[in-house]
Amino acid sequence: MLFNSIEFLLFLPTVFLLYWFVFAGSLRLQNVLILVSSYVFYGWWDYRFLLLIFLSTIVDYIIGQSIDSTESKASRRSLLYVSMIFNLGVLGFFKYFNFFIDSWVELLDSFGYKVEDTFTLQIILPVGISFYTFQTMSYTIDVYRRNLKPTKDFISFASFVSFFPQLVAGPIERATNLLPQILSKRQFNSGIAIQGLRLIVWGMFKKVVIADSLAPVVDNIFSNYHDLDGGTLFFGAIFFAFQIYCDFSGYSDIAIGVSKLFGFELMSNFKFPYFSRDIGEFWRRWHISLSTWFRDYLYIPVGGSRGGKWVSLRNIFVIFLVSGFWHGANWTFIIWGLIHALLYVPSFILSTNRRFVSSVVAEKNNIPSVRELWQMGSNFFFVTLAWVFFRSESTVMAWDYLKRIFLDFSYHISFKDYLFFYILPFVIVEWFLRKDERLSNVNKFVWLVLTLVFLVLIFAKFGTQQSFIYFQF
Incomplete structure (x- = not known):
């Protein structure tokens, strides 16, 4: 469902009236309404892709509980890897499978090997898959880091994963910000x-x-x-x-x-x-939810700026290249990320990137x-x-x-x-x-x-x- 559509002009006031005038007395019913509305909103494009959101929700809900219930560091890390492999695997399959196949064929072709028949998938990319995948991954990572206590309320967790206003194009919300709000009673404020x-x-x-x-x-x-x-x-x-x-x-x-x-x-x-x-300020102002996600869940974990200039430069290029690749399965996005890395490097070397x-x-x-x-x-x-x-x-x-x-x-x-x-x-x-x-x-x-x-x-x-x-x- 598009925001700029007649359907949404009817959908929004209907959900709003039910939320505040019918279910206002029950937090659980409000959250059920959010969940149902979110699934209707997303399923308006293609109801079959609701299965992906539901599977991601189930997997990370169970893994979050399992991480919290064990004290073994190795077991906790293994569970986190299961969550990341599942989520990134689904994302990679739908978004990047054909890209890697085509790139491999082009590489072989450059060495003189002709591949006549290749296997590619003729599938529709699920709308917003990059957004909700990163959102649910933030939950398991924060639970693993003990920055967040996992919820046992499945309805609330499912509402967090599929929250319809930002489901398909962000902002990419953190579980530490949005989930507590879903779990708490809300009051209407004019x-x-x-x-x-x-x-x-x-x-x-x-x-x-x-x-x-x-x-x-x-x-x-x-x-x-x-x-x-x-x-x-x-x-x-x-x-x-x-x-x-x-x-x-x-x-x-x-x-x-x-x-x-x-x-x-x-x-x-x-x-x-x-x-x-400058380009540093640009990235503090552009798609903030994605840039801060990469900062907190990738740049800092791989060393950030703690390992000296050369290690920091390596990490900067990694972040920008991954950011480009996140946007799409095309070399154009990777080069776009590389250009921004090259624009950012001079200010980093001169220590003016945070002025x-x-x-x-x-x-x-x-x-x-x-x-x-x-x-x-x-x-x-x-x-x-x-x-x-x-x-x-x-x-x-x-x-x-x-x-x-x-x-x-x-x-x-x-x-x-x-x-x-x-x-x-x-x-x-x-x-x-x-x-x-x-x-x-x-x-x-x-x-x-x-x-x-x-x-x-x-x-x-x-x-x-x-x-x-x-x-x-």
């Missing part, structure tokens, strides 16, 4: 609900009005890049940068907003990343300095070029696309409508919101005016039901 509605409207505006308006333009440019000049291709890369940001952050905003309506607080997933002044940890650009006023403009502009430029690999169907296409930008930089097609009516106003609004990603401190009158404008534009564009980009991951 102030928090209003914040949630604001985020839903803002997220829907970003998705329906900005991302979906840019999508056909981006598709046309990337599909016909070999016939277009470099200037047009450069604008195509910029448009995709805003398309993917508005599409993905729009989903996160809607997910966080819907969760607030039911009394849950999810972690922030985006904090205005295109205003970042913008606790500040935002133009923090004391709304006017950035010349230095800050250069920092933001140059960082956005390199991030945008990297997006070409993310969007391209193959590495050959990506290299050719970039080559044409720099070797044939002329400009013959006008995109002023998209720049001035979509991107520029959006950037201005984001600039004034950059210190408050939850939109909790926006002036009520200003927000009322913006909401009316957003709603008019949303309903004018509503009905296309374009899928969210990150559903494919």
Whole structure:
């Protein structure tokens, strides 16, 4: 079920009314409703893939209990490995099986060995499998580390794994944050609900009005890049940068907003990343739930920055390459991750990678300095070029696309409508919101005016039901 669909417009108020007016007196019934609603929400695409979520839920529920009940370190570690092998095995089978087969065939072909018949799977990738797999893995890892006591309430645990607002595209929630909320009684708070509605409207505006308006333009440019000049291709890369940001952050905003309506607080997933002044700040503001997941469950366990510069550099490349591979079974994503690693390394070597940890650009006023403009502009430029690999169907296409930008930089097609009516106003609004990603401190009158404008534009564009980009991951 899509957030930007008629079905969801009927689904959400129905669940909301049942949750607060029919089942408000019983925490267990509320959690049952969340679980049933989540399965209906996910099964709307293909009910057969509900079996995968259910199996993952059963396996990690049992393993969590087993890890907690034994004191043997070897047994605890073995149980953790069983959970990780199962979850990563399912993920790898559906997402990467054909990739490895095709890569192996290409490798043999490069040595002169022709493979005529290969076995590949013609299956549909389960929506959101990378997200809920990582979410349930965080549970068993935290139980193993004794950061979390496993729950014996199967309904609550199943609700955590399949929580419908963020099930298919995040944020990737930690069990230490979301599960205790599911296990605790919730009270309706009108102030928090209003914040949630604001985020839903803002997220829907970003998705329906900005991302979906840019999508056909981006598709046309990337599909016909070999016939277009470099200037047009450069604008195509910029448009995709805003398309993917508005599409993905729009989903996160809607997910966080819907969760607030039911009394849950999810972690922030985006904090205005295109205003970042270096690549380190960008990754502290882009897809935060994934970057912090890799930090806590991969980067730190393999040594982090504790083993000196060379070990740290190795770990940095591992994290970025794995992050790229997480996004999809294509070399384009791996090179995208490698590019970000290369962009990050200079600041790490110079120990400037954490200089913008606790500040935002133009923090004391709304006017950035010349230095800050250069920092933001140059960082956005390199991030945008990297997006070409993310969007391209193959590495050959990506290299050719970039080559044409720099070797044939002329400009013959006008995109002023998209720049001035979509991107520029959006950037201005984001600039004034950059210190408050939850939109909790926006002036009520200003927000009322913006909401009316957003709603008019949303309903004018509503009905296309374009899928969210990150559903494919």
